[in-house]
Amino acid sequence: MNARHGLKSRSAPPPPTVLVLGGGLAGIAASVRLAKSGIQVHLIETRKRLGGRATSFPDPTTGQTLDNCQHVLMGCCTNLLDLYRHLGVTDHITWHKRLHFAAIHHKGHRRPILDTLEADDLPAPMHMTGALMAFKSLKLNEKFAIARAMLAMMRLGRDRRAKLHNRSFLQWLLDHHQPQGAISKFWQVIIVSALNEQLDHAAADYAIQVFQDGFLANEDAYLMGLPNTPLVDLYDHAAQVICDGGGEVSFGVAAERLLLEENRITGVRTTDGQTLHADHYLSALPFDRLAKICDVNLLKADPRLRRLDRFTASPILGIHLWFKSDGSRAVMDLPHLVLIDSPLQWIFNKGIRHDEGSGMTRERTEAPFTQAGGTVQHLHGVISAAQDWINEPAGEIIDLATREVRLALPAARDAVLACARVMKEKRATFSCRPGIDPLRPRAAGPIENLFLAGDWCRSGWPATMEGAVRSGYLAATAVLRRGRVHSTDTVDLIADLPRRPLYRLFAATR
Numbered sequence: 001m002n003a004r005h006g007l008k009s010r011s012a013p014p015p016p017t018v019l020v021l022g023g024g025l026a027g028i029a030a031s032v033r034l035a036k037s038g039i040q041v042h043l044i045e046t047r048k049r050l051g052g053r054a055t056s057f058p059d060p061t062t063g064q065t066l067d068n069c070q071h072v073l074m075g076c077c078t079n080l081l082d083l084y085r086h087l088g089v090t091d092h093i094t095w096h097k098r099l100h101f102a103a104i105h106h107k108g109h110r111r112p113i114l115d116t117l118e119a120d121d122l123p124a125p126m127h128m129t130g131a132l133m134a135f136k137s138l139k140l141n142e143k144f145a146i147a148r149a150m151l152a153m154m155r156l157g158r159d160r161r162a163k164l165h166n167r168s169f170l171q172w173l174l175d176h177h178q179p180q181g182a183i184s185k186f187w188q189v190i191i192v193s194a195l196n197e198q199l200d201h202a203a204a205d206y207a208i209q210v211f212q213d214g215f216l217a218n219e220d221a222y223l224m225g226l227p228n229t230p231l232v233d234l235y236d237h238a239a240q241v242i243c244d245g246g247g248e249v250s251f252g253v254a255a256e257r258l259l260l261e262e263n264r265i266t267g268v269r270t271t272d273g274q275t276l277h278a279d280h281y282l283s284a285l286p287f288d289r290l291a292k293i294c295d296v297n298l299l300k301a302d303p304r305l306r307r308l309d310r311f312t313a314s315p316i317l318g319i320h321l322w323f324k325s326d327g328s329r330a331v332m333d334l335p336h337l338v339l340i341d342s343p344l345q346w347i348f349n350k351g352i353r354h355d356e357g358s359g360m361t362r363e364r365t366e367a368p369f370t371q372a373g374g375t376v377q378h379l380h381g382v383i384s385a386a387q388d389w390i391n392e393p394a395g396e397i398i399d400l401a402t403r404e405v406r407l408a409l410p411a412a413r414d415a416v417l418a419c420a421r422v423m424k425e426k427r428a429t430f431s432c433r434p435g436i437d438p439l440r441p442r443a444a445g446p447i448e449n450l451f452l453a454g455d456w457c458r459s460g461w462p463a464t465m466e467g468a469v470r471s472g473y474l475a476a477t478a479v480l481r482r483g484r485v486h487s488t489d490t491v492d493l494i495a496d497l498p499r500r501p502l503y504r505l506f507a508a509t510r
Contacts, residue, residue, distance in 0.1 A: 007190050016279035016483045019268060021255050024052020025465055026453040027284030028238045029083050029472025031481075035245030036086065037480055042278060043242055044253040044270070049232050050239060053425060054465065056230040061419060063323070064228040068423045070317035070348045070380050072193075075223035076213045077466040078494045079473055087237045093225040096335060097292045103185065103340040104407040105139040112408050113137050117222075118226045124500040125154060137340055142182040149176050153208050154216055154506040161212070166434050169201035169207035177216060185340050191339070193345050195462050196314045196384045203434045206462040218497040226336065226348070255285070258450070260298045265450050267292075280479050284453040284472060286427065288312045304441035311456055313427035314463075315390040317383040319344075319401040320423070324376050325415040331377045332409050343383060344404040350378040379405060394422040396426040411480045415502065429463035430456040443475040444482060460493075471474060 015038050020031050023045030031041045033292050049055055073080055073093070084090045097119065102112040117137045119127040133143055156164075164172060169191060173183055187207075188199055195202050227234060239249040257269040258281065265281045275312045283290050291308040299306050307461045323331045330352050337347045352375050381401045383389055389397055398420045406412045430436070440458040442453050453475035454468065461467035470493055477492045499507070 008100055010420060015266040016479075017042065018280045018282055019044070019276055020282045020284060021268065022052065022284035022286075022289075022454075023047070023235075023238075023251075024284060024454075024467035025054055025080075025083075026455065026475070027052070027282075028235055028247070029079075029469040030284060030476040031242050031247070032083065032086050032238055032455050032499035033473055033476035034479060035247050038245070039247075039479070039483075040244065040294040041242050041247035042250070042276065043239075043247070044250045044255065044268075044276070046254040047289070048251050050249075051231055051237040054231050054235070056232040059421065061421065062379070065229045065232070066320055066421065067227075067258055067318070067380070068421075069316050069344065069425055069428070070382055071227065071231060071465060073225040073465060074214055075225075076221035076497055077225075077464075077469075078465045078468045078496055082494045083469050087234065087241065088247040089234045089237065089405040092227055092229045092234060094228045094335075096224045096226065099222075099224060099338065100334050100336060101135075101189075101338045101340055102408045104204050104404065105341050110372075111410055118446075119219050119222065122324050123220075123365065123502050124219040125150070125503045125506060128215060128222070137185055139181060142179055142185070143333070144370070145178050145182050146186055149173065150168040150211065150216065151180060151506065152176055155508050156208065156212075156505065159272045161208050163398065163438050164208065166473075167204045167259075168200050168434055169202045169204045171282065172204040172208070173199070189338060189340055189345070192385050193382075194464070195432050196316060197432055198385050198387075201205075201385075201431065201433050203432055203436065205437075206432045209441040209462070217499040218246060219502045220499070221497050222337075225376075236268055239352050246496040257293050257295065258283075258298055259310070260301060260447070263301060263446070264448060280449045280451065280483060282453060282475050282479060284382070284475070286454060287430065287456050288313070288427065290452075298447075302445050302447050302450065304445045307439045311436070312431045312433070314384075314429050314431045315386045316405070316425045316428035317386040317389055317397060318423040318425070319381040319383070319397060319403060320350075320419075321379045321381060321398075321405060321417060322376055322419040323379065323405075323412055324374050324418040326412070327372050330375060331412045332379060332416050333498075339404060340407055342404050342408075343389070344381050344401055345384055346380075346382040347405060347408060348380040348382070352377040377415075381405065385445060390424055390426055397422050432462045443478040448482065451478050 017040045018034055020027050020043040031043045034041050054071050056065045056067045065213055099117040101115040104112045113136050114136050117131045120130050174347045254271045255268050256271045258265055259267040267275045267277045269275050287308045294305050332349045335349050402417050441452050442458050453471040455463045457471040459467045459470035459472055473493055
């Protein structure tokens with residue numbers, strides 16, 4: 001009996017159940033937020049591990065666990081970092097304040113020109129000025145042109161930036177009188193890696209956002225975080241978080257069809273003949289995969305799903321290289337290297353070991369890897385926006401990467417390429433081309449119990465890990481609100497890093 005009102009107490013209705021399709025970053029983020037809000041989640045994933053495209057695989061050639069491609073986060077990725085805190089893996093991220101660059105095709109120089117970008121003690125947005133002015137790869141007129149463009153970006157703010165969405169970033173740079181050297185040695189180096197798209201195919205507002213949020217507004221935004229463990233180790237704990245909340249994770253289960261009746265999803269038929277049921281359904285599938293499980297009636301009922309065929313993908317190549325050198329000398333001492341004006345954009349140092357005679361088999365070699373003695377160093381090269389290379393044979397891609405590595409790292413010129421492996425992600429991200437934003441769907445739509453997440457959905461960010469996590473958080477919050485579930489976590493997204501007063505002053509200037 002209720003002591004105050006003399007009424008029988010009523011037990012609260014059970015919280016709704018949610019079936020999440022896809023165990024990539026968006027699906028993980030949505031599932032973790034829902035689980036921590038008391039929702040019973042059933043997450044299904046086609047693969048045998050969580051992480052989606054941000055994953056690893058056991059390599060029989062080397063016996064190592066290899067990432068399909070190196071993933072990089074920045075200090076401005078506040079929601080991704082929040083997810084890592086919930087997963088308890090923040091100590092698996094190593095932060096770098098100094099970013100290393102190498103110009104390897106500079107005329108008259110056999111050795112690369114090395115540069116660094118590191119913030120000084122000046123407040124944002126002045127914190128990178130000294131490093132930019134000291135950049136040896138850029139001419140003085142190129143540095144001043146870059147500074148003028150940065151000032152123009154700050155003055156745009158967010159609202160005026162959004163109005164540039166239908167223009168390419170290359171056109172914006174040309175309109176702001178950027179010399180070709182500044183474009184090829186600075187703007188392209190940053191944006192191709194950040195957006196996985198070429199300058200003439202990247203929407204101007206997305207590219208400008210990279211600089212506003214990542215380099216200008218806060219002095220900690222540019223800090224670069226690299227996982228110091230295989231990617232799968234970052235996301236394995238998500239399954240435990242879901243199960244601790246009373247949920248379930250199923251691997252090797254693929255959705256075949258979303259079932260619709262009277263404007264509600266009533267189930268998901270899987271490829272193994274099951275039909276899974278829940279109160280709500282949250283798709284965190286890539287746009288092309290989602291399109292395959294929607295029938296004609298569902299497409300008619302939900303305009304968000306009728307636009308899936310208008311998205312296109314942009315590929316990324318990851319090239320794992322093992323160099324063997326005599327003695328104990330490492331081929332690469334730096335933790336990473338950004339290559340300027342090169343088809344290979346990044347080289348990451350994945351560690352060394354001293355070889356005492358390995359029985360490893362080889363995918364590609366220049367000399368026997370099994371020869372005893374010496375040092376073996378594992379490097380990971382990345383080619384973003386790899387449309388020109390994705391369909392080339394692995395051998396040609398390895399030859400390209402090896403040549404560029406040896407130009408960038410003189411110590412590699414006398415080392416033997418002992419082993420190599422090429423990883424192709426043909427549909428790594430959606431293409432953030434001009435005009436795509438209106439097509440990006442919101443989490444909730446006319447189907448009252450169907451929610452969408454994924455880096456291609458409307459998150460306020462382009463195709464990044466941060467964008468994927470934001471979409472997952474937004475979809476989870478939409479489920480909670482539509483299901484009228486009380487949760488202490490009422491915030492849609494984790495706040496961005498604060499914009500410093502001097503930046504706000506520049507941004508207010510017209």
